[in-house]
Amino acid sequence: MQFISILLAGVLTSNFIFMQYLGLCAFVGLSEQFETAIGMSGAVIFVMTFASTVAAAFEQFILVPFGLEYLRTIAYILVIAAFVQLVEIFLKKTAPSLYKALGIYLPLITTNCAVLGAAMLNVKNQYGILWGTVNGLAGALGWSLAIVIFAGIRERWKFMNIPEVLKGFPLALISTGLMSLGFLGFSGLFKTILK
Amino acid sequence: MNKRSLIGEFTKGLIEENATFKAAIGLCPTLAVTTSLVNGFWMGVAVVFVLTFSNVFVSILRKVTPDQIRIPVFVILIATPVVIVELVMRAYLPAMYQILGIFVSLIVVNCIVIARAEAFAYKNSPLRAAFDGLGVGAGFMIDLMLIGAVREFLGTGTLTVGSMVLPSKPLFEPMSVMLTPPGGFITLGVLMAVLNIAFQRAAAKRAKTVS
Amino acid sequence: MADKLLITSSPHIRAAKTVRSIMLDVVIALVPASVAAVVFFGVKAFGVLAASTISAVLAEYLYEKAVKRPVTVGDLSAVVTGLLLGLTLPPAVPLYVPVVGSAFAIVVAKQVFGGLGTNFVNPALAGRAFVLAAWPLHVTSAWLNPLTMDAATGATPLHAFKGGQAAGSLVDLLIGNRLGSLGETSAIAILLGGAYLLMRGVIDYRIPVAYLGTLGLGVFIFGKPGALFQGDPLRGILLGGAMLGAFFMATDYVTSPVTPKGRTYMGIGAGLITLLIRYWGDYPEGVTYAILLMNLATPLIDKFVVPRYYGYAHDVAARRKANRAGGELS
Numbered sequence: 001m002q003f004i005s006i007l008l009a010g011v012l013t014s015n016f017i018f019m020q021y022l023g024l025c026a027f028v029g030l031s032e033q034f035e036t037a038i039g040m041s042g043a044v045i046f047v048m049t050f051a052s053t054v055a056a057a058f059e060q061f062i063l064v065p066f067g068l069e070y071l072r073t074i075a076y077i078l079v080i081a082a083f084v085q086l087v088e089i090f091l092k093k094t095a096p097s098l099y100k101a102l103g104i105y106l107p108l109i110t111t112n113c114a115v116l117g118a119a120m121l122n123v124k125n126q127y128g129i130l131w132g133t134v135n136g137l138a139g140a141l142g143w144s145l146a147i148v149i150f151a152g153i154r155e156r157w158k159f160m161n162i163p164e165v166l167k168g169f170p171l172a173l174i175s176t177g178l179m180s181l182g183f184l185g186f187s188g189l190f191k192t193i194l195k
Numbered sequence: 196m197n198k199r200s201l202i203g204e205f206t207k208g209l210i211e212e213n214a215t216f217k218a219a220i221g222l223c224p225t226l227a228v229t230t231s232l233v234n235g236f237w238m239g240v241a242v243v244f245v246l247t248f249s250n251v252f253v254s255i256l257r258k259v260t261p262d263q264i265r266i267p268v269f270v271i272l273i274a275t276p277v278v279i280v281e282l283v284m285r286a287y288l289p290a291m292y293q294i295l296g297i298f299v300s301l302i303v304v305n306c307i308v309i310a311r312a313e314a315f316a317y318k319n320s321p322l323r324a325a326f327d328g329l330g331v332g333a334g335f336m337i338d339l340m341l342i343g344a345v346r347e348f349l350g351t352g353t354l355t356v357g358s359m360v361l362p363s364k365p366l367f368e369p370m371s372v373m374l375t376p377p378g379g380f381i382t383l384g385v386l387m388a389v390l391n392i393a394f395q396r397a398a399a400k401r402a403k404t405v406s
Numbered sequence: 407m408a409d410k411l412l413i414t415s416s417p418h419i420r421a422a423k424t425v426r427s428i429m430l431d432v433v434i435a436l437v438p439a440s441v442a443a444v445v446f447f448g449v450k451a452f453g454v455l456a457a458s459t460i461s462a463v464l465a466e467y468l469y470e471k472a473v474k475r476p477v478t479v480g481d482l483s484a485v486v487t488g489l490l491l492g493l494t495l496p497p498a499v500p501l502y503v504p505v506v507g508s509a510f511a512i513v514v515a516k517q518v519f520g521g522l523g524t525n526f527v528n529p530a531l532a533g534r535a536f537v538l539a540a541w542p543l544h545v546t547s548a549w550l551n552p553l554t555m556d557a558a559t560g561a562t563p564l565h566a567f568k569g570g571q572a573a574g575s576l577v578d579l580l581i582g583n584r585l586g587s588l589g590e591t592s593a594i595a596i597l598l599g600g601a602y603l604l605m606r607g608v609i610d611y612r613i614p615v616a617y618l619g620t621l622g623l624g625v626f627i628f629g630k631p632g633a634l635f636q637g638d639p640l641r642g643i644l645l646g647g648a649m650l651g652a653f654f655m656a657t658d659y660v661t662s663p664v665t666p667k668g669r670t671y672m673g674i675g676a677g678l679i680t681l682l683i684r685y686w687g688d689y690p691e692g693v694t695y696a697i698l699l700m701n702l703a704t705p706l707i708d709k710f711v712v713p714r715y716y717g718y719a720h721d722v723a724a725r726r727k728a729n730r731a732g733g734e735l736s
Binding site: 160162174178188189192 | 539
């Protein structure tokens with residue numbers, strides 16, 4: 001039950017983009033091409049899920065036993081950066097085709113605040129390693145859903161005559177607002193059944 | 196290009212190289228914490244502090260930092276003041292720390308801070324870097340306060356500054372949507388468009404007076 | 407002056423005439439529901455409808471004047487948006503609600519993208535979602551008792567129905583003698599309008615049929631608290647805003663899929679989301695959000711659901727053809 005409730009929250013009711021404002025730069029920056037959005041989604045799902053695992057394990061086995069919680073921010077960002085590097089090397093050696101597809105997006109992920117944000121939320125909600133991983137996956141799926149929908153919408157803008165002052169960020173933000181207005185409808189979904 | 200004065204390094208961050216409305220970077224906290232003017236102010240203070248010190252650190256170590264690993268080095272240099280801000284805020288402003296939540300920690304991956312380290316501090320003297328950090332930070336703080344003020348005023352009908360509430364009673368029925376994510380996205384989008392128009396007008400005027 | 411401009415460029419004449427005649431048909435189709443609203447809820451209903459329609463047209467005119475674009479209020483699309491928004495609101499709502507809602511619908515949901523045909527969500531629904539989030543109390547409680555027109559306290563029949571209680575006779579539901587938003591109460595009026603649109607070929611039967619069918623089936627399965635397969639599908643469809651949404655909002659050309667199969671998917675999706683929100687979400691009714699969310703999915707549906715043509719490969723050619731068809735409609 002907790003599995004479903006965390007997954008549902010991450011994808012619909014507290015979607016990273018539409019409800020929590022996490023990972024916006026990449027969301028706006030990489031949604032102009034549909035293929036790019038798909039590639040980045042793959043990379044985010046992969047990294048965010050396992051970075052959550054690694055960070056939660058680091059929390060449980062190193063930070064807490066040694067009383068170093070106050071160094072969490074610095075420790076997490078290093079863990080995530082190191083993890084992304086490892087993934088990159090590992091993929092290059094073992095799965096060249098996957099590396100080719102995700103490779104260029106991996107370095108971008110270190111500065112994607114959604115990954116660090118997911119790890120931080122896990123601590124805030126006291127999820128531990130298992131549920132932290134699920135939450136990372138859920139957040140990543142929600143993020144991917146958002147960017148894929150947005151990329152679909154943006155593909156149509158190429159043929160439109162959009163005023164100069166609105167091009168780029170202003171229009172992207174207004175659209176995100178309209179999309180998140182729709183996602184408001186999911187608020188409170190299944191809350192009477194779950195928990 | 197001739198060097199700017201130190202004051203120039205400061206003032207360019209306010210409008211000319213404004214983080215939110217010109218460069219459009221660091222958007223997550225810009226939306227997440229701007230449900231009120233006061234929240235925007237304190238988040239701005241945190242960013243000014245981090246940006247100034249990270250710029251100075253990066254600049255001091257710029258000659259000994261190998262090019263290939265500069266980004267990881269930047270991240271560590273940025274994380275240090277972030278941890279300080281976190282600890283200070285938790286000790287002295289616990290309520291505000293609760294409200295700003297994880298977004299104080301997330302300053303560490305804020306594109307503004309990394310962008311200033313890469314684009315400016317890595318190439319300039321510590322003093323210049325400090326003024327640059329102060330200026331861009333102050334510009335960002337003004338952005339946060341502006342967005343926070345608009346959202347708070349429309350969303351609650353009043354503006355709270357310290358112990359003052361203006362106006363004491365809402366003049367219209369407050370629109371709670373402005374405090375929710377959709378309201379935030381739309382407010383920022385509309386503000387950007389409006390300021391784009393203002394910037395364009397100003398540029399056109401300047402071009403006219405020059406010629 | 408305006409006429410002269412229209413005549414000078416020939417492709418525009420055709421486009422303008424097409425849009426205008428379609429929109430005129432929609433306005434005609436909305437007449438029965440609007441009349442029913444005024445009959446049951448009186449002068450307040452008229453006030454809301456007038457406020458929303460006038461401010462939608464005014465917002466379109468002022469925005470287009472401000473950005474120096476050709477004024478398109480003549481295509482009647484703003485009238486349709488305003489009228490539809492008004493029909494989704496409760497009768498006793500303060501008048502600034504329809505005014506702000508219409509302005510939001512026209513400017514933020516449509517004009518900033520470049521006007522009609524460029525918006526990706528239905529403007530009227532975006533306007534309703536905005537005022538619903540802005541003033542939730544006004545939009546979900548300003549009901550009036552039909553005919554007597556005094557302020558109604560207590561739950562709407564949809565609310566009672568979801569709790570498993572009686573929700574009025576079918577005759578009352580069909581003619582509209584119940585609490586509810588202005589345009590959603592009278593099923594007969596909506597059906598009259600919907601039939602007119604179907605007859606004129608303005609809308610495709612697939613979206614409303616798939617939408618209401620899915621919703622009815624879902625209500626039959628889950629609609630009775632504590633028991634499966636004992637719900638009342640007919641009341642499940644008649645109560646709430648599903649009828650109005652299915653015929654007039656989900657069928658919007660610009661924001662619904664272009665292919666027949668895609669339209670069926672859109673209807674099914676909207677039905678499922680409506681059920682989800684109505685029975686398991688925070689909001690009493692899910693029609694607005696269901697159609698808005700399916701609007702968001704429309705570009706993806708169009709991208710991946712392409713019709714098969716004999717003699718064409720199932721790929722670029724077919725997709726291009728589908729896109730072209732979409733271009734002509736909007």
